[in-house]
Amino acid sequence: MTAQTDTLIIGAGLAGLSTGLHLGDSDFLIVDGQTYVGGKARSEEIDGFTFDVTGHWLHLRDPYIRKMVLDLMGDDHFLRIRRMSRIWSHGVYTRYPFQANTYGLPAEVIHECVMGAIEADRRRSDGIDETEEPPNFADWIRFYFGEGIARHFMIPYNAKLWGVSADTITSRWCQRFVPVPQLNDIVAGAVGVNDNEMGYNAEFLYPKRGGIQTVANALADEIGREKIKLESRVIQIDINAKVVTLDNGQKIRFERLINTMALPYFLDAIEEKPSEVESARRRLVANEVVYLNVGIDGPLGQPDHWIYVPEDEWPMYRVGSFSNANPAMAPDGCSSLYIELSDRETPLDVLRPKIESGLIAMGLIKSAEQVRFMESRRIKNAYVIYDFDYHQSRDTIHEWLQAVGVFSIGRYGDWNYSSMEDALIDGRRTATAILDKTHDQG
Missing domain, CATH: 3.50.50.60 (FAD/NAD(P)-binding domain)
Structure with a gap:
C-alpha cells in the first residue's frame, strides 16, 4: 500500500x-x-x-x-x-585565534609571524573586495596573514582538518569562519595586550x-x-x-x-x-572525520573547551572536552575528551600510545593510566571540500x-x-x- x-x-x-x-x-x-x-x-x-x-x-x-x-x-x-579555546604548538599554549595571539611562542616564531603580517599588510591595498581576494585558500592565508602565520598554524592546521592541501581548496568558504584581525591586533597579540575575543563562536549555549x-x-x-x-x-x-x-x-x-x-x-x-x-x-567531495570518545579518571589538567593542534608530530588536530564546559557530562570524579584525528587510516591500537603521549605533553592528563576508555567513531561526509569544482x-x-x-x-x-x-x-x-x-x- x-x-x-x-x-x-x-x-x-x-x-x-x-x-x-x-x-x-x-x-x-x-x-x-x-x-x-x-x-x-x-x-x-x-x-x-x-x-x-x-x-x-x-x-x-x-x-x-x-x-x-x-x-x-x-x-x-x-x-x-564563554568560550575557552587555545592553540597548542611549539610546546606552549596560546590564545585563539592564533593569528592575533602569538604571545608566548618562541621569540623567533613571533618575529616571523609579525614580520610576515606586516609585509602582507603592505602588499594589500585598502578597501579589498571579496572578488579581489585570491581564489586559492593557501594564497588567501598568505594574502591576509603573511608567511609566518601561514607556516606555523594556518597551512598545517587546515591540512590536518580537511585532509587535503590548502592550495586545492577555494577561499570562498572561509570569510565567515576564519577571523581576519587588523595589523594592530596582530602586533598587540604578539606582545600580549590583545583583549579582543574574535570569531563567531565566542559565546555559546549548552544543555x-x-x-x-x-x-x-x-x-x-x-x-x-x-x-x-x-x-x-x-x-x-x-x-x-x-x-x-x-x-x-x-x-x-x-x-x-x-x-x-x-x-x-x-x-x-x-x-x-x-x-x-x-x-x-x-x-x-567531502572528507571523513575519525574521532575518539575518551573517558578520563580524575580532573583534566587544562580548562579548555577545545584546543587546536596544528603540528604534524601529533595525530590529532583538535582536542575538546564536554566536561570542561559542563561537568554533568561525566560521572563524579571523572572528565571527558573528544579527539579529532588527522590520521584517518592507522588503527587505534597502533595510534593510541602516541595520542596518550600527546595528552600528557599537553598537560591534559598526567598518566595514560587515567584513560578509562577510548572509543573510535567515524563521520562520513563530515566536511564538504570546497575544491575548484x-x-x-x-x-x-x-x-x-x-x-x-x-x-x-x-x-x-x-x-x-x-x-x-x-x-x-x-x-x-x-x-x-x-x-x-x-x-x-x-
Whole structure:
C-alpha cells in the first residue's frame, strides 16, 4: 500500500525538524533511516559519560532562532558559556585565534609571524573586495596573514582538518569562519595586550543535562512523534511520479519533497536525472572525520573547551572536552575528551600510545593510566571540500532540483559548511516558502 503526504521531508536532523516545526498543522511526514532524531546533532552515553558527535556547541545569533529554542526548551535548560579555546604548538599554549595571539611562542616564531603580517599588510591595498581576494585558500592565508602565520598554524592546521592541501581548496568558504584581525591586533597579540575575543563562536549555549540530543528531542516532541517515521531509509526516488521507496519496501507519494540527507546519496537515489547532474554529482567531495570518545579518571589538567593542534608530530588536530564546559557530562570524579584525528587510516591500537603521549605533553592528563576508555567513531561526509569544482557542480545540481520543485537544504542537503543554527534557519525559510506558495495558490 502506498502512503501519501503533501510534504515529505527526508531526514530528521535539525534542518528537517525545523522545517516540520515551521510547517505547523499542515500535512507532512519526516522519514529517517536512524533510530533517533537529530542527525549529527545527537548524543550517546558510554559508562555514565555523555558524548556528542564531536563539539556541538550551540551558537545562536539570530534573534528569532534564539527565542524559538529558548521558548521551546526553557531558559533554564541551558548553561551560558564563554568560550575557552587555545592553540597548542611549539610546546606552549596560546590564545585563539592564533593569528592575533602569538604571545608566548618562541621569540623567533613571533618575529616571523609579525614580520610576515606586516609585509602582507603592505602588499594589500585598502578597501579589498571579496572578488579581489585570491581564489586559492593557501594564497588567501598568505594574502591576509603573511608567511609566518601561514607556516606555523594556518597551512598545517587546515591540512590536518580537511585532509587535503590548502592550495586545492577555494577561499570562498572561509570569510565567515576564519577571523581576519587588523595589523594592530596582530602586533598587540604578539606582545600580549590583545583583549579582543574574535570569531563567531565566542559565546555559546549548552544543555545542562543530556547533551545536544536534547535540542533535537524537544523539536521532535513539539512537532509530534507521529509525524516522524524512524528506521525508514529512502532508497529510491521517482521525481516524475512523486514517489519514494523506503528500505522496507513501503512507498510514499508526495506533492512536495524536501531533502536534508547528504546530497550525493540523495542524487544516487533519484532514478532519472540529466547527465550533467550525474557528472556534477561525481565531482562532489567531502572528507571523513575519525574521532575518539575518551573517558578520563580524575580532573583534566587544562580548562579548555577545545584546543587546536596544528603540528604534524601529533595525530590529532583538535582536542575538546564536554566536561570542561559542563561537568554533568561525566560521572563524579571523572572528565571527558573528544579527539579529532588527522590520521584517518592507522588503527587505534597502533595510534593510541602516541595520542596518550600527546595528552600528557599537553598537560591534559598526567598518566595514560587515567584513560578509562577510548572509543573510535567515524563521520562520513563530515566536511564538504570546497575544491575548484565545488561551486559549479553544486550550482548545476541545485538549479536542476529547483526546476523540478525539490528543496535540498541543511549542511548536507545543501552541501556546505555551516552551523546548527544555519540548519534551523534553513528549515524555517523552506517552510515559509512552502506555506507562502500554498497560501497564494489557495
